[in-house]
Amino acid sequence: MQIVVGVAVVRDGLVLAAYRPGPDGGWEFPGGKVEPGETEEQAAVREIREELDLEIKVGASLGPPVGISDRYRLHVYLASIVAGEPVLREHAELRWFAPDELDESEWLVPDRPFVRELLRQL
Numbered sequence: 001m002q003i004v005v006g007v008a009v010v011r012d013g014l015v016l017a018a019y020r021p022g023p024d025g026g027w028e029f030p031g032g033k034v035e036p037g038e039t040e041e042q043a044a045v046r047e048i049r050e051e052l053d054l055e056i057k058v059g060a061s062l063g064p065p066v067g068i069s070d071r072y073r074l075h076v077y078l079a080s081i082v083a084g085e086p087v088l089r090e091h092a093e094l095r096w097f098a099p100d101e102l103d104e105s106e107w108l109v110p111d112r113p114f115v116r117e118l119l120r121q122l
């Protein structure tokens, strides 16, 4: 089982989301697959640097990993920005969401438990 790490970057009470297009698309947490020899935190830092040109500090897990498929599980962590502004490099769209704008039905299915936990914490 391989882990996909998702990163809930929070700034001033808003969370950064990325849009994944397609028939099964929706909002997701920026991130990606953990590579061999890497910790989940290291993967989170690398992916956010690659995708958004952002330096982050990884915080607490937002709950246990959730199944995506028979090969992958999603694990989402909180993070704060250490340096930079998010740059749109790979995603169709980026958006900062306030808690009252977060509608889990607009998110990829595996992300929804993490969105719920995030709402409890924001």
Ligand SMILES: Nc1nc2c([nH]c(=O)n2[C@H]2C[C@H](O)[C@@H](COP(=O)(O)OP(=O)(O)OP(=O)(O)O)O2)c(=O)[nH]1
Residues within 6 Å of the ligand: 004, 005, 006, 027, 028, 029, 030, 031, 032, 033, 068, 072, 074, 108, 109, 110, 111
């Ligand atoms: N990055 C990310 N992926 C997610 C989330 N939720 C979710 O189901 N996924 C799925 C979508 C992808 O099928 C899978 C891995 O994401 P990825 O970003 O590394 O993979 P990808 O398909 O874009 O890239 P690649 O492996 O083809 O190079 O995880 C999420 O919140 N963030």
